[in-house]
């Protein structure tokens with residue numbers, strides 16, 4: 419399947435809003451550009467009418483413009499390589515591609531060779547998730563990473579000493595990419611599965627559940643995540659805006675989860691909850 423790149427000229431203050439809006443139409447990879455943003459989806463999902471409808475809603479001053487370009491699957495890596503800069507999170511965790519030199523003096527060196535998957539660490543939600551992971555003891559724990567994308571959070575869990583990790587995503591190319599990234603990072607303890615929350619129905623309880631997806635999936639699935647958490651275990655979530663935090667907290671509260679802490683960046687949120695004892 420080939421991909422479609424939609425390059426949008428937009429002011430910085432609209433970049434997050436356009437990302438959130440387009441993600442509702444199945445766009446799951448975004449790159450900030452000098453002009454605004456580039457959003458990516460597969461050819462079967464792409465609809466010009468969707469793009470026009472999103473842009474019309476925010477184009478009051480007529481400043482938004484877009485161009486589309488088809489990208490063949492085999493050229494995807496080259497696209498990324500042009501744009502993927504190494505990243506340092508919390509001064510201890512580096513995220514880079516295998517073609518970047520190995521960094522010095524970092525505790526955790528994560529290698530991500532991105533294809534068409536979300537999760538290079540460059541998005542606020544991924545960074546916030548990793549910052550929250552760095553505050554939680556992973557040693558010997560059983561970890562679930564829902565909506566794993568590139569597998570970056572599962573790989574972080576592996577580097578932090580988790581005993582076993584299950585990583586799940588609904589997109590098949592993403593599952594393939596997460597498996598490759600787990601292997602590059604020598605994380606043989608990561609089991610990557612294709613599917614959604616139903617995939618965990620038969621699993622033993624986890625000590626830690628990570629889920630960076632989006633507001634609606636989280637609202638639907640928080641009860642199922644909680645049901646699979648050990649008492650005292652942690653749920654770390656992201657993929658929603660500050661204005662949705664109350665709604666998310668209410669849902670977590672009714673699912674027997676206690677609010678622990680929150681981090682925000684450019685209006686994106688990552689929240690930590692603890693399963694009641």
Ligand SMILES: C[S@@+](CC[C@H](N)C(=O)[O-])C[C@H]1O[C@@H](n2cnc3c(N)ncnc32)[C@H](O)[C@@H]1O
Pocket residue numbers: 446535536537538539543544547564565566567568569570571586587588589592613614615630631632635657
């Ligand atoms: C925002 S990305 C997060 C990727 C990575 N975990 C990170 O933190 O950068 C969300 C991922 O969730 C996947 N996804 C969307 N809905 C899902 C669902 N209902 N169950 C599992 N995965 C889902 C998408 O395919 C996408 O790869």
